[in-house]
Amino acid sequence: MRIERYLQDSAARDGARTAIVAGETRLSYARFLDLSARMASTLRVNGICPGDRVLILLDNGWQAAVTIFATWIAGAVICPVNPSSKNARLAQIAQDCRPAMVVAEARLAHLVQNTAELADIPRLVTGDAGSFDAAIEAEPLVSEALPGTDLAALIYTSGSTGEPKGVMLAHENMDAAARSITTYLENTASDIILVVLPLSFGYGLSQLVTAMLVGATLVIEKSFAFPQVIFEKIRDEQVTGFPLVPTMAAMMLQARDLDAAYFASLRYMTSAAAPLPLAHVDGLRAFLPQARLYIMYGQTECTRATWLPPSVTDLRRGSVGIAIPGTYAEVIDEAGEPLPAGAVGELVISGPHVMRGYWQNEAATRQALRPAPHSGALRLHTGDLFTADAEGYFTFVARMDDIIKSRGEKVAPKAVEDVLCRMPGIAEALVVGVPDDVLGQVVKAVVVATDAALTERDVMRFCAKNLEDHMVPKLVEFRDALPKTDSGKASRRLAAEPANTTGSIA
Known part of the structure; x- marks a missing residue:
């Protein structure tokens, strides 16, 4: 299924339900869909065709969410880039993906103009000085039947070398990941999910996608720079789901006189972007015993790979869990053969959520996606060292390059x-x-x-x-x-x- 169908179907089920909360702005599902369809029409009028790349250089906010879904409705490919990116990285990405349009923050108009690879590309700019408001005043684009095999996103990751690589995710890849994640998180339309992680990265983007799939409410905040503001938002919006990274966990646990009442509504927390130290695991669980902590492992190349059921956290200390539903993971040796329980080897991932490859980088794609020795099926080589026990629970050891x-x-x-x-x-x-x-x-x-x-x-x-x-x-x-x-x-x-x-x- 294509990802824009999530928004269309959720709006059809309950258009009055709140889809997006961003600052003072609250968008119902009906309004969110309407704005996205109107902007999609503007993209088409400006020459955007199915398969074109739209470079999105926006802060977290409702405009970013609308731009993402508008791009999909128009049949194009999102290329979200963190607005804090420096000129050199932006130039590398632009040169690689060759966007047909840029949607940027008003304050970044000069950065776009001064990036030679972007200077002559049509652009929409948010804010009073820009054209974003006009973009959402067009007539809504009539929805078209487009294939789920189309490319949905190019998400650039620097990896260990610092060179950006564009991870190609088709709609069907993102759909498989979203359905698996919402299954084990038990997400429903009653969830209110807060995201402070950048929508320009896989972990943040997946919050938008999964919320729209189940018809939940997504509360979008720009950053975690002022934690107390975020804690108050969790309390005021009665947030039920809180994705975090280890740095955020550390800041929470350091906060003096932090009142657990702020988090009384939380049903769950997730950690996926980097290994969560055991001290942080213990601290979060002790501070918020009512909130289930889902420890997960993933990469941009597959969104998510493993999850640890909260019920076994004490029994599986240090583990990042089992393969997510509908996928397969195993630890292999240098010849690609499965290793026995307890042995250290590389983790490989198989399933419909695995990327298509790296954009215009055949060498890197061949290195990451390799055939299994006997079946010939392609597997994602994560470059991470793991162990697995006899029950299939995986434990992260290290990045192969970090040893x-x-x-x-x-x-x-x-x-x-x-x-x-x-x-x-x-x-x-x-x-x-x-x-x-x-x-x-x-x-x-x-x-x-x-x-x-x-x-x-x-x-x-x-x-x-x-x-x-x-x-x-x-x-x-x-x-x-x-x-x-x-x-x-x-x-x-x-x-x-x-x-x-x-x-x-x-």
Whole structure:
């Protein structure tokens, strides 16, 4: 099924139900569909044809949601880009995807104009200085029957190299992922889901898609920069679903005198973008025992891969769960063969939710999507090391590229980070390998401390009590905040750079 059908079907079921809450704006399903259809008409009038790419450079808000669905109604492909992206990245993406139109924030009009690859491309601009209001005054586009096999989205991910790659997701890929996710989250039209994660990234975009599938209400906030504002929004809107990333969890748990009553309406929380330290898992569950915590693992290339049923969290500590419904996952060796329970190998994913490949990048596609040795079926190679137990529960070990080799021993950064996050006085931590002439690499910890008196020696001593010798950090660097990607995830690659050249780019 095509994703715009979600909105059309939900509007047909109950057009008066609130679909979007964004600041002071509240859109019913009927109004959301009407605005999207009107903007789709404007896109067509401006020459957008099925299959064209529309580059979306918008903050989280109702305009972004309307633009996304308008693009799909017009039969085009969304290419959402975080508006905090710098000129070089924007130019790379534009050169790669060759958009037919840009929809941007008014404040970014100069950035678009100064990006040579975008300067001559038609654009709509939000705000008083732009043309967005006129775009939604057109006559609604009459819905057309378009195939679900069409490309729906190009979502660019930088990966470990920093070079953007366009993940190609067809409507049928996104549909398979959304139906699987809403099945295990037990989403219904009565859910009110809050998203502060960028709609330009897979985890944030999936909140919009799944909400529209079940006819739920989506509360859109621009960011988590002011946590107290978000907590009040959760209380005031009676939010039932709260997707978060580890940095957000850390900020919640650090908040002084935070009243659990703000979160009384929460039915569930999810964590998917990066491994959630066990200390954060325990802290969230203790603080909000009524809210089920769904620990998940996924990649942009497949949206989601595993989920841990909340009922077994205590029994499966550290696990990211089992394969999501309708999909298959296994741990393999270098020859592509399944490994026995407990062995460390690469996780591969199969199912209808797996991407088509990387846009105009056959080499990267061949590396990521490879045939299984015997069946020949294509599998997504995640590049992540996992173990699996006899019951099919998976545990993340490390990114293959992140493994630190010190004194001939392999160190998984997450194992060290889990210990660091248990230390009193530490809010967040990242672990990286630093070249060493004698040891090959040494372990370096980059930490955010809540205790100003904490010293490097204190950290090393705590780690020495809880880790094997070769895993104990030899270097400790204190920072005010971990460097982050545009999506809000802590970046190991940026943390490995000198402190004065990094910092949050969220």
